[in-house]
Amino acid sequence: MDEIRVTVTEEWADTRLDVYMAKTMDISRSFAQQLVETGDVLVNGKAAKSNRRLSEGDEVAVTMEQPAELQAVPEDIPLNIVYEDKDIIVVNKARGMVVHPAAGNPDGTLVNALLYHCRGELSGINGVIRPGIVHRLDKDTSGVMVAAKNDEAHKGLAAQIKAHSARRTYWALVHGNIAEEKGIVDGPIGRHPKDRIKMAVTFKGGREAVTHFRVLKRYGEYTWIECKLETGRTHQIRVHMAYIGHPVVNDPLYGYKKDDFPIEGQALHSHCLDLVHPVTGEAMHFEAPMPDDFAACLHRAEQHR
Missing domain, CATH: 3.10.290.10 (RNA-binding S4 domain)
Structure with missing residues (x-):
């Protein structure tokens, strides 16, 4: 329990x-x-x-009560596949989809969908609940992510993420008019000292976390930004933007309660992923186009101008 x-x-x-x-x-x-x-x-x-x-x-x-043994089973769930070969699969994850089974979300996850589509051919390094999962996106963050079909590919991808050579680029709509054209948020992230369901910038026990951002468009009370991660801490962009006073729009955990935007969850989208193929060594670039709900948020921000 x-x-x-x-x-x-x-x-x-x-x-x-x-x-x-x-x-x-x-x-x-x-x-x-x-x-x-x-x-x-x-x-x-x-x-x-x-x-x-x-x-x-x-x-x-x-x-x-945590299940004694969660099991991930194949489920015929549609996937938006960006790229696939015998070693890796790149998908555009839908907002609202959980990446892997957990308490309260035992099925209907990306892993369940991948197991069905890949006929069970996923790396086993992360165990039976997270096969193939090298990195993750929050439930309500949409966009591009990669999974490994075998252990060799998994090790190669994991090494790139650890070395920060795999580049992940996000779009976010945040509150406020950011003064700088670009900047860096360098603040260690760990469990919130008073609220265990949240993460926070904390210099006591926090792990290194670095986010680079640049302004794409200003809407007066809101700013559309691009974020590039050096590290991949839990809720990193959401925590860092809230830390500098510009929380992500509609973020239920770190944002403002009264947000009125046409989106379920935070206005955050994994737009690009750049990596080297873990087996062939080929440099690869993948993109997930702007989803309709994110575009609707930009339109709403424009109306607020």
């Missing part, structure tokens, strides 16, 4: 309990409601209903 205890902060005040759990604990809303119904969720030490409106300072305690 795994217990999570969190204190509701100001930005989540007046949010339904089940919505709060889904948005901040990376679980589905239906799973959150199931936990409430089985008595595994307490608010200030007492049982509560899913539709309870939370207040700042409320303590939410959630007990989740």
Whole structure:
């Protein structure tokens, strides 16, 4: 059993309990409601209903039983394939798709789809739950990512990511008018000292994290930026942009609660991936075009100008 205890902060005040759990604990809303119904969720030490409106300072305690053995099984889920050969597969991951099975998301993931499409031919280095997964994207981040079909390819890709030679480029729409045309955010990232469901820039126990950004277009109250990662920490762009006072639009964890943009989750898209083929040595460039929901956010930002 795994217990999570969190204190509701100001930005989540007046949010339904089940919505709060889904948005901040990376679980589905239906799973959150199931936990409430089985008595595994307490608010200030007492049982509560899913539709309870939370207040700042409320303590939410959630007990989740982790499955003894999660299993990833093939599922016939459509994939947007950018490139594929016998060693690697590059996909344009849809926003809302979880990368691999976990508590609350046992199926319907990218891994389930890859197992079906690749007929089980994926690297086994990361075990049975994350076969082929070399790097990941957050559930509500769309865009290009690569998976390995065999262990040789996996080792080659992992080495490039570790050495920062595989270049990942993202698009983000952030709050505020960034003064600089470009910049670097260099701040170690670790678990938030007071809120364990979040990450934060922390100089005590944090791991090196470096994000390069440049402005693509300004919208007065918002800025469209390009971000390039040197490192790949959990929620790195989201944490770094919030740290410098420009959180990603519609970010449920690090952004502003009252965002009104036509997108589910943060306005963040993995646009490009540059790497060397781990077997042939060929330099390769992949792109995932701007999704409709991100384009709609830019249009909304333009209207706000």
